[in-house]
Amino acid sequence: MKFTYFHLMPYAGLPDDFEKRFSSPSLTYPNGFFDPQLGVELYHRYLDELEYADELGFDGIAVNEHHQSAYGLMPSPNLMAAALARRTSNARLMVLGNAIGIRGNPLRVAEEIAMLDHLSRGRVVSGFVRGIGWEYFAHSVNPTRSRARFEEAHDLIIKAWTTREPFQWVSPNYEFRYVNVWPRPLQQPHPPIYIPGAGSTETMRWVAQHQYSYMSVYAPSTLTKRWFDGYRTASEEAGIDPDPEKIVFSVPLYVAETDELAHAQARGPVEWLFHKGLKQGFEIIFPPGYMTPGSMRGMLSSGFAGFENMTYEDLLREHIVIAGSPDTVGETLERLRDQLGFGAMNVLMCIGDMPHEHVISSMDLFAAKVMPALR
Amino acid sequence: MPEAITTQGGVERLAIGDGEIAILSGGEGPPLLFLHGGGGAGEWQAAHALLAASHRVIAPDHPGFGESDELPEVEGVDDLVYHYLEVMDRLGLERPAIVGHSFGGWLAAEIAVHSPERVGALVLLSPVGLRIPEHPITDVFFVPPPEIPAMIFHDPSKLPAPDGPPDPDVLLAIYRDSTALARYTWSPFMANPKLERRLHRVKAPTLVVWAESDRVVPREHAERYAQLIPGARLQTIPECGHALHLELPDEVAAMVGAFLADSAAVAR
Numbered sequence: 001m002k003f004t005y006f007h008l009m010p011y012a013g014l015p016d017d018f019e020k021r022f023s024s025p026s027l028t029y030p031n032g033f034f035d036p037q038l039g040v041e042l043y044h045r046y047l048d049e050l051e052y053a054d055e056l057g058f059d060g061i062a063v064n065e066h067h068q069s070a071y072g073l074m075p076s077p078n079l080m081a082a083a084l085a086r087r088t089s090n091a092r093l094m095v096l097g098n099a100i101g102i103r104g105n106p107l108r109v110a111e112e113i114a115m116l117d118h119l120s121r122g123r124v125v126s127g128f129v130r131g132i133g134w135e136y137f138a139h140s141v142n143p144t145r146s147r148a149r150f151e152e153a154h155d156l157i158i159k160a161w162t163t164r165e166p167f168q169w170v171s172p173n174y175e176f177r178y179v180n181v182w183p184r185p186l187q188q189p190h191p192p193i194y195i196p197g198a199g200s201t202e203t204m205r206w207v208a209q210h211q212y213s214y215m216s217v218y219a220p221s222t223l224t225k226r227w228f229d230g231y232r233t234a235s236e237e238a239g240i241d242p243d244p245e246k247i248v249f250s251v252p253l254y255v256a257e258t259d260e261l262a263h264a265q266a267r268g269p270v271e272w273l274f275h276k277g278l279k280q281g282f283e284i285i286f287p288p289g290y291m292t293p294g295s296m297r298g299m300l301s302s303g304f305a306g307f308e309n310m311t312y313e314d315l316l317r318e319h320i321v322i323a324g325s326p327d328t329v330g331e332t333l334e335r336l337r338d339q340l341g342f343g344a345m346n347v348l349m350c351i352g353d354m355p356h357e358h359v360i361s362s363m364d365l366f367a368a369k370v371m372p373a374l375r
Numbered sequence: 376m377p378e379a380i381t382t383q384g385g386v387e388r389l390a391i392g393d394g395e396i397a398i399l400s401g402g403e404g405p406p407l408l409f410l411h412g413g414g415g416a417g418e419w420q421a422a423h424a425l426l427a428a429s430h431r432v433i434a435p436d437h438p439g440f441g442e443s444d445e446l447p448e449v450e451g452v453d454d455l456v457y458h459y460l461e462v463m464d465r466l467g468l469e470r471p472a473i474v475g476h477s478f479g480g481w482l483a484a485e486i487a488v489h490s491p492e493r494v495g496a497l498v499l500l501s502p503v504g505l506r507i508p509e510h511p512i513t514d515v516f517f518v519p520p521p522e523i524p525a526m527i528f529h530d531p532s533k534l535p536a537p538d539g540p541p542d543p544d545v546l547l548a549i550y551r552d553s554t555a556l557a558r559y560t561w562s563p564f565m566a567n568p569k570l571e572r573r574l575h576r577v578k579a580p581t582l583v584v585w586a587e588s589d590r591v592v593p594r595e596h597a598e599r600y601a602q603l604i605p606g607a608r609l610q611t612i613p614e615c616g617h618a619l620h621l622e623l624p625d626e627v628a629a630m631v632g633a634f635l636a637d638s639a640a641v642a643r
Binding site for chain 2: 137
């Protein structure tokens with residue numbers, strides 16, 4: 001089992017009655033509410049937590065990309081990865097990921113990841129994502145072109161990393177007469193690729209065929225199992241024996257000395273994450289064309305009504321969140337590993353507005369008492 | 376040879392490009408091509424039936440909307456202009472009156488700018504298509520679904536209240552129409568920045584209609600069209616929302632019918 005310490009860098013300063021007053025922390029929550037002094041504290045605190053995860057022996061430390069949102073303060077994940085590159089030494093530096101479909105110029109991603117690969121002496125893992133629905137509003141990128149742009153940008157970046165002479169690129173959404181990226185990445189042929197999936201068959205098949213890592217997004221474990229099974233089936237259909245370490249379970253997770261203490265300390269931050277951080281209406285999650293008709297039908301028929309109406313207990317029961325004593329968390333993860341068949345985990349340990357000292361004690365307990373038995 | 380479309384309110388399918396489109400039609404008389412907006416595909420509406428008393432009304436679903444296939448080669452409004460010129464050729468519509476609502480109004484104006492000689496009369500019902508940054512068009516893609524009735528009707532109580540949870544098939548059909556609309560209008564949003572300087576090319580007698588409770592398209596858009604299209608007339612309808620021919624079909628059909636009857640240039 002491989003462990004990645006994932007950070008969202010949430011803006012922890014939302015008012016208590018946020019969900020009553022605002023429709024979402026994304027896109028419309030006025031940036032006048034952003035307190036720059038708090039911003040300075042949060043960035044440094046969050047980078048400290050990621051550096052500490054490297055010290056504790058996590059296999060990877062991960063950042064991601066979100067725009068115009070208090071849910072996550074990393075419009076540029078590559079900047080955060082750069083800040084970590086020379087202050088960490090062992091963990092994989094995982095950018096999960098760059099939203100290549102909404103970038104005007106995907107070659108900028110190829111260049112920055114290649115630079116990070118050198119700064120980190122070959123520790124970079126490159127995730128590619130389409131970006132969340134609201135980000136298509138934030139970038140004026142047509143969501144009906146989301147999939148095509150993602151796939152073209154991916155093909156272009158891989159070709160830019162692996163071709164050793166200038167070439168011309170022409171595809172429906174991108175045209176570059178001169179592609180000749182300096183530097184080339186250190187890792188050959190290129191850094192490992194992670195792709196998050198939320199059940200779309202097209203995505204599963206595509207990830208399996210490329211033998212990339214398939215990473216779940218927060219969802220009930222029954223749904224995640226279906227996705228991982230789908231990925232395994234797609235791999236077998238492509239004649240590939242899927243490496244379990246390429247099946248990655250993502251989960252917010254909290255450990256304290258006892259179950260009681262864990263729940264008492266996790267409840268508020270978990271509710272923050274799912275009720276404030278992820279509060280968003282249909283119209284901004286699913287802009288037109290972002291979902292294929294098949295995926296939309298699957299979503300409508302799954303009966304999944306969104307996080308807004310789920311209590312802390314619901315979230316625990318569905319294993320969307322895991323919290324408890326080291327024993328409880330360890331047993332839960334062993335059971336889930338056996339049921340779902342994953343070989344890597346992407347754990348979110350700074351949940352919502354959780355205080356730094358709780359994050360650190362949860363990390364200490366997880367690294368000392370949970371990780372070793374699961375390895 | 377023109378292809379016959381004769382069914383009263385019936386659906387015909389026309390093979391075109393890489394697929395087929397659905398066309399509703401009815402009535403007899405001079406041809407009237409009705410171009411729907413973001414909503415309203417696949418429906419033979421009260422206003423269609425009223426206009427069909429004096430015209431042969433032809434109401435196609437745009438590619439990707441209603442019962443029409445998505446045509447991969449039709450990616451934007453420029454492609455739609457060529458699409459409709461071909462539809463008009465195929466149906467033998469030499470100089471039809473073109474009535475367009477909202478997005479369909481923008482399309483109608485683009486056709487009249489591209490091929491002024493092909494349009495007998497032009498009616499734009501609360502059209503989008505112009506970029507007026509100081510009077511922005513409502514971002515219809517950003518409106519939460521429960522707020523849509525109040526956005527498009529002056530009096531949303533006229534719309535039937537939903538009974539029970541929405542049918543997934545209905546939601547999927549709405550998402551499909553919305554996807555087609557986004558494909559053509561996401562960016563530049565609901566406008567062709569170059570249209571304004573081309574409107575002087577329009578030769579057809581033109582009526583621009585604006586609904587006084589339009590909460591999608593500000594009045595300035597209708598005024599700008601009426602000002603820049605030579606000889607165009609602007610009329611407004613009180614107590615009516617953006618979906619004007621759905622909210623007040625009698626008034627709108629009467630206004631359009633009177634204009635077309637007055638107009639000397641109704642299509643042959």
